[in-house]
Amino acid sequence: MSKTDKTEKNKNSMATFFKVLRFIGKYRFLLVLSVILAAVTVILQLYVPVLFGYAIDEVVAAHEVDFTRMGFYLSRILVMIVFSGIATWIMSVINNRMTYRTVQDIRARSIRHIQKLPLSYLDGHSTGDIISRVIADTDILSDGMLLGFTQLFSGVITIIGTLLFMFSKNVWITLMIIVLTPVSFFVAKFISSHSFQMFRAQSDARGRQTALIEEMIGNQKVVQAFGYENRSSERFAAINEELRDASQKAVFYSSLTNPSTRYVNNIIYAGVALAGAFLIPGGHLTVGGLSVLLAYANQYMKPFNDISSVITELQNALACATRIFDLLEEEPESPDPSGTLDDVKGAVDIRNVSFRYEEDKPLIKNFNLHTEPGRRIAIVGPTGCGKTTFINLLMRFYDVTGGSISVDGKPITEVSRHTLRGSYGMVLQDTWIKHGTVRDNICIGKPDASDEEVIQAAKISHSWEFIRRLPNGLDTILYEDSLSQGQKQLLCITRVMLCLPPMLILDEATSSIDTRTEMLIQEAFDRMMQGRTSFIVAHRLSTIRNADEILVMKDGSIIEQGSHEELMAKGGFYQKLYNSQFVKVSE
Incomplete structure (x- = not known):
């Protein structure tokens, strides 16, 4: 594939993403509320490691533990976990409602648009393929959006919040993490940029398979009367094989994202532990502070792992969304004039x-x-x-x-x-x-x-x-x-x-x-x-x-x-x- 083709496909993917955002814009209040709740959830979760660090530092030496202070920190941790859980639940409810209403709007607009399309478009496309776009592709878009909104917002805010907390603990270790993180990002981007077209091929094959099933079942009497069963099965097997091949490639290629990014992130985690261990003897870092940094390093890298998993679903969803928008962007019939026929005689x-x-x-x-x-x-x-x-x-x-x-x-x-x-x-x-x-x-x-x-x-x-x-x-x-x-x-x-x-x-x-x-x-x-x-x-x-x-x-x-x-x-x-x-x- 040429560099120009790759650039064009990436542009198409981003263009589709912004088209979906335009539909979501109708529910911008829910979107803003979801972002706020994601921020609240992340801040509460990020403050927990700080409290754990304080609790660990209350262990001064053998038989020298301040249980009162430790209990105070642990009770605050419990309260924050409860409030974080409630905020996460509310955010999930909002994301569900926003996702399904958006998909409902897309389906409703698709049906209205189909009724405005010229007969030439309907004659030139199989009924099964059009049904697949309106039903199956929107279902996949719904799943991708739901997973994306739930983890994307939280992931981005977690990354920003974690950086702020880490800078407050140790600047040099934080900078080391920031320098190494793009390696994980580039690995995920490289894989996801290749998987979009594979998911698009999968969606196209699924549409043709639905069309064939609709055609064969709707005309089963003719199929049986002319002994076409074996040939129809062969046609189905050929498309099914194509769908299997496209699905395997898409899933296999996209599934490399998570383990690849996890491998890079584990190396970063080990680097943080090693660097922190050298800073403790000199008094630049406490054991509790190192535990906080390790927790943050893990939390900082976890969103990249989650986002890399989300990218797989989003690429599949965007591939399906592209087919939906191809339908929605078909030229409708020429505008209807306002003239009427009154008291028609029939000349x-x-x-x-x-x-x-x-x-x-x-x-x-x-x-x-x-x-x-x-x-x-x-x-x-x-x-x-x-x-x-x-x-x-x-x-x-x-x-x-x-x-x-x-x-x-x-x-x-x-x-x-x-x-x-x-x-x-x-x-x-x-x-x-x-x-x-x-x-x-x-x-x-x-x-x-x-x-x-x-x-x-x-x-x-x-x-x-x-x-x-x-x-x-x-x-x-x-x-x-x-x-x-x-x-x-x-x-x-x-x-x-x-x-x-x-x-x-x-x-x-x-x-x-x-x-x-x-x-x-x-x-x-x-x-x-x-x-x-x-x-x-x-x-x-x-x-x-x-x-x-x-x-x-x-x-x-x-x-x-x-x-x-x-x-x-x-x-x-x-x-x-x-x-x-x-x-x-x-x-």
Whole structure:
């Protein structure tokens, strides 16, 4: 690793540390109180060796012990130990509260930020990795902060306080300790500067492992159906091996810190004992004074040992914090304008729209469409032609790279996303059921709906038949696997039936529903679409014959446009698509 790379990584580590401090700044009162209590604890603990020294010096010679004075010093030692213990306990409580509140704030901000991130970020990162950043990485940050605050403050104050007390006893021995101490510090710094990137690699591997576990467990039926168990186990074993290797290196390298610094500190301790022994015969130091210096030398070096142990946890915590802040510093969606859509009629204008997911791979080119209010627009074409991308652009999940889209004459970039999306009712091929009651799942778009409204919408969408058979009806708690795919899709249709927005988007809305139920729902959709601008994406072309206009897409462009009869009469690409669904393959 080059010197430049090392410097850059150290800068990144310090930058992450200051970012964490900015979060802690909200609790600066608790921080100041913790520092004060740490100082009180250290001063009380540091005064104990002085009292022990005085007590030892009361032993003048054989049978010449002043037990009264010795008892006085020992009683004061007991009082100081009790008060020091109380202060330490209060400091630990404060550090716990400060740490967990800070982590709570980081998690809350992470969730809020994820909801503001563009869809492109969520599409480009696995769900498991994002979950790992919000849950596992913040847990490790919490542990590192807790250990760090408890020992770092006390350690620094102990070092300063010990120096002051040692100078009051013997200047030369104190200077000797100060001169030798940086050796211990440089050893710890050398090891910790190398362990940060190892912990970062460990966190990255852990994130990829979480993503794989989430992927495999969430799709276990597919894994088993296609006999993918062994290959998924091999993938897991490879990542697990990488995680084991990264963890071993990080832990081994960082674990060298404590024994290395202890070795250096023991040499310093021996030097103090030797130097003090030479000073006693000349009267420059008493036996009690030497015992005090040895106690202080040990206490002075102990924080360096503790801090070196803390550094291991802090490096791990900072590596995890870096991943968290990488998420928090991702650019959110472009600012939401304050404009609104009022009394939406449903006129949609699309002018010269182009779009690309990747800079060098255009997908939609020169897309133009004008839709009068209340018309039904069907969008058909082969897989990958841009149908769902077009829907994403209508809802502003992605912004166009060229051209403009307007609703009732207002460009959608000039109105808030909430207003725009609230004007559409959307039923997708991919269903989503949240953990909660059936009622909660239906009322997502209209939380104040009455039971009568919910039941009416369920009857129109033909979901009431299975809802009323559930153990608690609308109050039944749903989990991800509580319902079949078709039942989930019926619930998603019921959501839209309840809201009745001015515009509709149906993207393969009945793909998981049996043919008989589909015919009934199609009738309900026909009634619901009366007077509402509707965009219908369908692969089964028989379901969109009654559309006012059909857009035939291929390679991101509209190649044909018209009613079903007009397109069939042209004998072009649409006719081939339509007929291909009804051709009987002869033996």
